Amino acid sequence: MAIKKFAVGCYDDEAVLFPAVDKVRNSGYKLHDVYTPFPVHGLDKALGHKDTDLHVAGFIYGITGTSTAVGFMSWIFTSDWPINFGGKPHFSLPAFIPITFELTVLFAAVGMVLTFCYLNQIMPGVKKHVFHPRQTDDLFVIALEIGEHTSEQEAIDFLKSTGAMETSVQIAESEWWYGRFDKEEEYEKLNPAV
Amino acid sequence: MHLKYESFVREPLVNGEKTYHQVTEDIVRPIEQKPGRMWYVGFFFSVALLAFGVFSVFWEVYFGIGVWGINRTVGWGWDITNFVWWVGIGHAGTLISAILLLFRQGWRTGVNRAAEAMTIFAVMCAGQFPIFHMGRVWDAFYVLPYPNTRGALWPNFNSALMWDVFAISTYFTVSLLFWYSGLIPDFATVRDRAKTKLRKRLYGVASFGWTGTAKNWQRHEALSLVLAGLSTPLVLSVHTIVSFDFATSVIPGWHTTIFPPYFVAGAIFSGFAMVQTLLIVCRKILGLEDYITVGHIEAMNKVIVLTGSIVGVAYLTELFMAWYSGVHYEQSAFHWRIMGPYWWSYWAMMTCNVVSPQLFWFKKLRRNIPFTFFMSIIVNIGMWFERFVIIVTSLYRDYIPGSWTYYSPTWPEIGFYLGTFGLFFTCFFLFAKYFPVIAIAEIKFVLKTSGESYKKKMEVIEEKSVEEFAQEHAHH
Numbered sequence: 001m002a003i004k005k006f007a008v009g010c011y012d013d014e015a016v017l018f019p020a021v022d023k024v025r026n027s028g029y030k031l032h033d034v035y036t037p038f039p040v041h042g043l044d045k046a047l048g049h050k051d052t053d054l055h056v057a058g059f060i061y062g063i064t065g066t067s068t069a070v071g072f073m074s075w076i077f078t079s080d081w082p083i084n085f086g087g088k089p090h091f092s093l094p095a096f097i098p099i100t101f102e103l104t105v106l107f108a109a110v111g112m113v114l115t116f117c118y119l120n121q122i123m124p125g126v127k128k129h130v131f132h133p134r135q136t137d138d139l140f141v142i143a144l145e146i147g148e149h150t151s152e153q154e155a156i157d158f159l160k161s162t163g164a165m166e167t168s169v170q171i172a173e174s175e176w177w178y179g180r181f182d183k184e185e186e187y188e189k190l191n192p193a194v
Numbered sequence: 195m196h197l198k199y200e201s202f203v204r205e206p207l208v209n210g211e212k213t214y215h216q217v218t219e220d221i222v223r224p225i226e227q228k229p230g231r232m233w234y235v236g237f238f239f240s241v242a243l244l245a246f247g248v249f250s251v252f253w254e255v256y257f258g259i260g261v262w263g264i265n266r267t268v269g270w271g272w273d274i275t276n277f278v279w280w281v282g283i284g285h286a287g288t289l290i291s292a293i294l295l296l297f298r299q300g301w302r303t304g305v306n307r308a309a310e311a312m313t314i315f316a317v318m319c320a321g322q323f324p325i326f327h328m329g330r331v332w333d334a335f336y337v338l339p340y341p342n343t344r345g346a347l348w349p350n351f352n353s354a355l356m357w358d359v360f361a362i363s364t365y366f367t368v369s370l371l372f373w374y375s376g377l378i379p380d381f382a383t384v385r386d387r388a389k390t391k392l393r394k395r396l397y398g399v400a401s402f403g404w405t406g407t408a409k410n411w412q413r414h415e416a417l418s419l420v421l422a423g424l425s426t427p428l429v430l431s432v433h434t435i436v437s438f439d440f441a442t443s444v445i446p447g448w449h450t451t452i453f454p455p456y457f458v459a460g461a462i463f464s465g466f467a468m469v470q471t472l473l474i475v476c477r478k479i480l481g482l483e484d485y486i487t488v489g490h491i492e493a494m495n496k497v498i499v500l501t502g503s504i505v506g507v508a509y510l511t512e513l514f515m516a517w518y519s520g521v522h523y524e525q526s527a528f529h530w531r532i533m534g535p536y537w538w539s540y541w542a543m544m545t546c547n548v549v550s551p552q553l554f555w556f557k558k559l560r561r562n563i564p565f566t567f568f569m570s571i572i573v574n575i576g577m578w579f580e581r582f583v584i585i586v587t588s589l590y591r592d593y594i595p596g597s598w599t600y601y602s603p604t605w606p607e608i609g610f611y612l613g614t615f616g617l618f619f620t621c622f623f624l625f626a627k628y629f630p631v632i633a634i635a636e637i638k639f640v641l642k643t644s645g646e647s648y649k650k651k652m653e654v655i656e657e658k659s660v661e662e663f664a665q666e667h668a669h670h
Contacts, residue, residue: 037214037383038635039411047408054416058424072339073351081345085352098357098435102364105424109368113375116417117402120410122378126403136383136406138214138638181398182391 003187004174005146006032008131009159010139010166014040017140020162021046024142029155032143032174035135054119058112065107069100127179129172129188139166145174200300202656205489206646207300207637212484214638221632222384224480226393229627232479240619247613250606251326259329261606268589268601273323276611278581279464280320280618281362281436282457283574285429286465287313288369291376292425295418300644301493303636304485308476309469310373311629315621316468317366319614324358326610354438361435368428372421378404379414380630433461440584446527447588450515456508460577463501463547466494467573474567476626485632488561495560498573502551505580509548523593531587535600543583546576 007029011017017040024031025048034047044051073096077083082090117123135141144155146169156167171187179185208217229237254261264271287310294302325334337359339348349356381401388394404410437457440448470491477486516528532540550572553559560566591598625631642648655663 033407033409035406036408036411037218037406038379038638039415040408043408044412049409049412052409052413052416054413055420058420062424076348076351081348083350085350088352092352095352098431098438099351099360101427101431102357102360105368105428106364109371109421109424112417112420113371116375116413119413120404122402122404122410124399124402127398128403128405130386130405133386134215136379136386136404137218176403180395181385182394 002174003171004032005152006131006170006172007144007146007152007155007159008168008170009142009144009156009162009164010132010134011142011163012139012165014043014140016163017142018042018046020142020159020164023162024144027158029150029158030145030147032145035131035141035143037134037136037138037140040140052119054112054116057115058108061111061115062104062108064111065104066100068107069103070096073099121176125178126176127181128176129170129174131170131172132166132168200643200649200652202649202652204300204644205487206649207304207485207487207489207640207644209484209487209646211647212641212645214641217637217641218383218387218634220482220484221630221634221637222387224626225384225628225630226389230479233623233627237620237623240616240623243612243616244620245616246609247611247616250609250613251322253606254326254610255331259327261604263602263604263607265599265601267592267597267599268586270327270585270589271601272582272603272607272611273327275578275581275585276614277320277323277327278436278585279578280316280323280614282433282461282464282577282581283468284313284316284320284365284369284465285433285458285461286469287311287316288365288372288425288429289462289465290469291372292422292429295422296426299493300640301490303633303640304487304490305469305473305494305632306636307373307376307629307633308473308625308631309465310369310376311625312469312472312622313369313465314366314373315618315625316465317362317369318621319618321362321366322610322614322617324355354435354442357435358439361432365428365432368421368425372418372425375414375417375421376633376636377629378402379406380634382406383634384630430458433457445588446521446523447531447584450512452508452511452515456505456512459501459504459508460547460580463498463505463551464574464577466497466501467570467577470494470498470566470570471574472622474563474570476631480626480631482632485637488563491563491566492557492560495554495566495569498569499551499554499560502547502554502573506548509544526591527588530591531583534587534591536583536587536590539579539583539587543576543579546572547580550576 009020011020014036017034017036021034021043025046031047034043036043074091077090077092084090085092088095130136131141131143132139142159142164144159146152146155152169156169159167171190173185173187212220262271262273264273287306290302290309291306294306325331328334337349337356339351349359378401381397382404385394385397385401388397434454434457437453441450441453443449473486474491477483513528516524519525530536550569553565554569586601590601658666
């Protein structure tokens, strides 16, 4: 939880965004984040983000599901309550396949979605600062952090030089907090209207 | 910058001059407007049907399952027929969103959201039937494997019916997660442009506080891809397991190894038909013709003619095997199916599912919207008859002629079925009003490669010679 000052630049095309991202990374300004209305392929590479390990987590959840299902059914049918179904073996692996498969998928899917929400820090009731109302519509937004030794005007001029069609300086919470999107926080009221 | 380019052979997926903002405007408009008169009429009609369904179910629970027409010989009637029918319909959504994602079919972006919603609602409807078929519905939780006071007696995990419990509940959960994870960014779009406080608050909660950072999108893409990979075998497994309900039994007419692929093909067939029924109306009323184009409808009709033909081959294979097996019981099951008192249901099935979809080999008809709408209804009727034929006409003349019988439904059974229509359409009307019917972010993602106006800009490049093109765009 930290309230910081940001220089915000809005771009109206991904073709302008990519060179701008490169310039920002080479400029020495502290990049807070880049917001896009839809997944822009290659942006993660341009920002130097590593590949996500979410699918590895999914694999681990899946394996957990598989072993839970096989272990649970085997334990029930061989030791906890063995029942004779028409003389068939107690440990009848082929008959376990459907439920094993379903549980693998179920564990992997539920686990991955929960991990996804955790990693992205999203949840019902969570609020994050929206730098521009059109960042989920048609604008690509770059937010730079402005520290004590950085000049606001220089940062804004720099963003304009990279092709930003709209710029602003905003004081904002950099993390998430519990809140409602229809209510403005105290510091948000200080911000110029965007 | 890499070049966004798509062959001219492919039809544009988004018609007209669209900007990213225009896409948002078009798709969010129904949420921000007051619904039209047609919406209210449809919605209240659906709620009325639902209420009648609730009453019919109440009647059945109160007086017992004896109020239904099923009897000792025909133990599965309309209830299980409707169950299989609804589950089948529930296959198109995940097929479109998962399998077509893996196959890189761009046209899925226009229809996946609504199709997935339809899947979820159809599975909800399907689930009602086995639950209330149990009779003592208050004991339904017995199917759950939990440490209980009955000596910790576990359900039989080797039973196809138990597999079904797991398959359907997993399918429902995974489809819901897949659908909702796609909705989160779109809810954020609605939230950020909301004019009223209530809308801002509700969509704020529904969007989980999504802001669309680059890293979040990267994870979102990874999640969608893995969920698609998981859902692809899942969607095939669900109707396979439903078919095991029949195929693992020893009833002539049910005990067939062809059932799993045959059921899956039939499920996709009926699912796509239902998607057509809904979307042809939806695109018109919500004014989304630019996003759900005739090209989309044609693509789905191609799937219908393919799966319809697979189903046709399966029917004929079944007949051939019955004769070729030389088993008397198998042969009589099919004899009574085709020429017994239920002959009309068999021939209704054959006409609707095998003969009529063949008309979709003609391109003119595939691209004809009223015809497609008419055919989608026909296919759904046909697929309902298929399940009725498999279930009732395999049972009604069993091994002992003394127990031969004729089954017809009573009003609570019909009411129950109509009630699930009420549930389905109530949910769908609410969806069409409060949810983005088309995946906004996904459309924006394909807009610059597949939008009509953007494709036109490529005409300049198209005219260039190969050498010239390579000179300009080859990686150095």
